Amino acid sequence: MDVHSKEKELKKLIKDQEKLQKESSDKFNASLLDNYNERMDVVKELIENENQTNSLRDTKVAKPARDDKRGMDKNRHVDDQMNDLERAQQRLIKKLRTLEGKWE
Numbered sequence: 001m002d003v004h005s006k007e008k009e010l011k012k013l014i015k016d017q018e019k020l021q022k023e024s025s026d027k028f029n030a031s032l033l034d035n036y037n038e039r040m041d042v043v044k045e046l047i048e049n050e051n052q053t054n055s056l057r058d059t060k061v062a063k064p065a066r067d068d069k070r071g072m073d074k075n076r077h078v079d080d081q082m083n084d085l086e087r088a089q090q091r092l093i094k095k096l097r098t099l100e101g102k103w104e
Helices: 003-022 030-057 076-101
Strands: none
Touching (some): 030 076
16 A cells, blocks of 8 residues: 555545535535545554654664573564554554545
């Protein structure tokens, strides 16, 4: 899913609905605008998630160092964070698809 193109699409849809609202048009749909805004919030969270994931990917781990107290790789937290971000991304995508399904 390309979240950046989804963000661009939603910005246009929101702008169109806001324009209809200003014009007091019969085509204005408040619940649809709310849906677009909620979807935009999810897309922004997905973009933030993507940025965090990319940041972690760029983390250079020169040599895995052992943590003698816990008996594990000190850099394991990076893998754990990546897994957490992926699970969060899947939940957000599911939420976005649910919101899209209400109007499509």
